[in-house]
Amino acid sequence: MEPVGYIKPPDLDAVFAALADPTRRAILSRLASGEASVNEIAAPFEMSQPAVSKHLKVLEHAGLIERDTEKQRRPARLKAAPMADAVNWLEEFRTFWSSSFDQLDGLLEAIQNAETKGGVNE
Known part of the structure; x- marks a missing residue:
């Protein structure tokens, strides 16, 4: 794993800031099913x-x-590549968390074995 915070895609901060808002996440969910105009996006809000x-x-x-211009309509469509960069960055931590949980499992198992052998669980 590379040092945290040193090497990251250039717009990762902007991606996480954008994803931090529930309205923007809802907009992205809507756009996952296809492009939409501002009016179409605004309707449920x-x-x-x-x-x-x-x-x-x-x-x-x-x-x-990304947004296009079709006469007076400016449809928006999802671009997934920046989200993939964010997921890839988060994936670097999966090894850390998996290792931590494995260590915790080992410790709990050792405690249970010690209690069983010592007659504490009678």
Whole structure:
């Protein structure tokens, strides 16, 4: 595992900041089923279209979505590559956590064996 915080994709901070907001995560979930206009995205939310547009700008800045211009409609679509970078970065910690849980399992098993042999569990 590489040193934490030293080597990371350049926009990883922006990706995590964008994913930190539940509205933006809901927008990404919506876009996972296909592109949508601002009005289509705004429909399930109790917020103004300009507020949704601000969320879309954050997602676009993070590289999580891209927007096209089709006459007056600007559909947004999901771009998964930056999320894959975030998942890959998090995967580096899987080894750490797996190792920690394995050590804990070993310790608990040793304690149980010691208690059983010592007659504590009678």
